[in-house]
Amino acid sequence: MQLSYPMDPALVAIEHKVDEGIPLSMADGLALFTTPDLHNLGRMARKQKERKSGKKVFYVLNRYINSTNVCYAGCKFCAFAVDEFKEKDRVVRMAADVVFAKAIETGNNFNQIHIVGGHDPRQLSLDYWVPLMRKFKEELPHVQLSFFTAAEIEYMAKRHRMSFAEIIGTLKDAGLDNVNGGGAEIFAEETRKKICPNKVNSENWLAIHEELHRQGIASNATMLYGQIESLEDRIDHLIRLRESQRKSPGFNAFIPLAFHPDGNELNDCGWTTGLDDIRMFAVSRLMLDNFDHIKAYWMIQGIKVCQVALEFGADDMDGTHGSTDEELIYHSAGTSSGQYVDDREFRRLIEAAGYEPVRRNSTYDEFPHDWTPPEMAKV
Ligand code: V47
DSSP states (O other): OOOOOOOOHHHHHHHHHHHHTOOOOHHHHHHHHHOSOHHHHHHHHHHHHHHHHTTEEEEEOEEEEOOBOBOOSOOTTOSSOBOTTTOGGGOOBOOHHHHHHHHTTTOSOOSEEEEOOOOOTTTSSHHHHHHHHHHHHHHOTTOEEEEOOHHHHHHHHHHTTOOHHHHHHHHHHHTEEEEOOTTOSOOOHHHHHHHOTTSOOHHHHHHHHHHHHHTTOEEEEEEEESSSOOHHHHHHHHHHHHHHHHHSOOEEEEEEEEOOOTTSTTGGGOOOOHHHHHHHHHHHHHHOTTOSEEBOOHHHHOHHHHHHHGGGTOOEEEEOOOSSSOOOHHHHTTOOOOSOOOHHHHHHHHHHTTOEEEEEOTTOOEEOTTOOOSSOOOO
16 A cells, blocks of 8 residues: 655645756745655655666775874864874874875775865875875776865965965876865855854855866765754755856765764754754755765764665765774764775665665766776785
């Protein structure tokens, strides 16, 4: 017997707009965030997901490294940043050869290396990164470099007195394939000033991604939710991303980042709930009609919420990471996720949800699940 749920009348007109390809407005976004009709919200998001990627759900065999946690940006939501003079014992600052060695510690069968760090004056420079990027490209040509966030790129541009176009050109030449979506936080200026006053501003974050796309480098986008932002701030953020993608296309995935409260100044905000998270995925999918992928990142949401998110518009679970303990951002802020997920586990969860698991790289080229790289790294 087919069960059906009476539909919230507010969703009827919105579903019609989505079906017609009409971008949703601020008022539509508010209705989606506040509807009590979670079932139909999920159904609409799932329908939109299936228009984009059918039954496919993506994952990547990758390595994840935070190469430094030294950072002087002073963001209020951050438990990761360390002041090297005040907290010497907590400093992680890897030499370039250590980053390379950690990446291949558990083999070379991976398609992406994801690296983000902090505003570290000793590490965030072209002298450090360009030779390391070239080494990755020479020794592991099958691995895509998913390095930096726009915040780090702005920091390096200022430091080297280069324009965004110049620094991006230099990084592209060194082998950059993709830029991570961090640093976006929340674009609404009043809220942004309160949570990350010293970080790249919204205008520059968007300008950097638009320039990346013009130069043919893919990127992702994120939003930090569940801190002090309003629902209007969230929708404004999604609309600015949609507009940016229209102007200069190149975003592959949007990743909602649930705020983690441990060890930072916004601790009073507490944890998001499972329902906040699920709703966030569905609303993102419906607002961002020109983004192909909405990523439910297991390390951030917990793997069970991510599996449920597949019913609410998500089509990506991110990657395996390496089986070493390198992730610090979420592990400093209280995540109870581990450091590693076996790719068989991704496939099991995706299949159990009724979808088809697809192995990918950063730019969503597809691989058989048992693909292995043609050449061994010279270790
Ligand atoms: O911008 C920091 C976030 C981001 C906390 O591109 C926090 O696939 C929650 O770049 N609670 C950096 N979030 C991480 C990043 C990223 C993450 C996932 C996927 C991708 C991708 C990129 O981490 C920061 C900030 O928004 N963050 N502290 C916290 N307490």
